[in-house]
Amino acid sequence: MSKKYFTNDYVKFFKDLKSNNNKEWFHSQKKRYAESVKIPFANFVSDLIEAVQKHEPEIQVLPKDCISRINRDIRFAKDKTPYNLNLNAFVSKGGKKDKSVPGLFVRLAHDMVGIMGGCYGPDKEKLGKIRQAIIDNPKEFNQLISRKAFKEKFGEIEGEKMKRIPKDLREAAEKQALILNKNFYYMASEKASLISSDKLMKTLMDHYKIMKPLNDFLTR
DSSP, rough: EEEEOOHHHHHHHHHHHHOOOSSSHHHHHHHHHIIIIHHHHHHHHHHHHHHHHTTOTTTOHHHHHHBSBOOOTTTTOOOOOBBBBEEEEEEEGGGGGGSSSSEEEEEEEEEEEEEEEEOOOOHHHHHHHHHHHHOHHHHHHHHHHHHHHHHHHSSSOOOOSSSSSOHHHHHHEEEEEEEBBBBBEEEEOOGGGGGGGGHHHHHHHHHHHHHHHHHHHHHO
């Protein structure tokens, strides 16, 4: 796992992009983008998928299924800058198209490394099943979110909560407020200097191993 995927120019590229977030500058830097960002990121994600598959062989995705586009969707955005200031990868059975499938989400930005697990944007049916699982298995759920390693790395489960509590959830919500969540995700961050370090993969997989039991609970 001791392997360098990126040079310092990965971070520098996104710092420069922050100050020059326009199509003219980006197109003038296409060769640099390919050599310092796009190609190394694809190689990195390929190895990341293989590392995760050792624990979840049922995950059968390619890097292109996991890597987000650098182009922003600005159709309904107030911010019309055309490019994201990071690259993201979502390694799970659903890949980038379905973030409700628990997996390992990684963001490499100019100012941080973001690491996320859990379930984001589940539909009504999935959300109902997660809530029922928490109601049916309160001891297991509480043990998972109370583990020392989990709390040290991720803190707690985050996500928007219901504003109005349905009658059928009131009693359960008094025992466990997370029942009211619409999303169940957890995040950690590391310094951007990790990106060009040979410790990048090991650090991500250490986080993954800590989040996996809770990912498994949400998946089940």
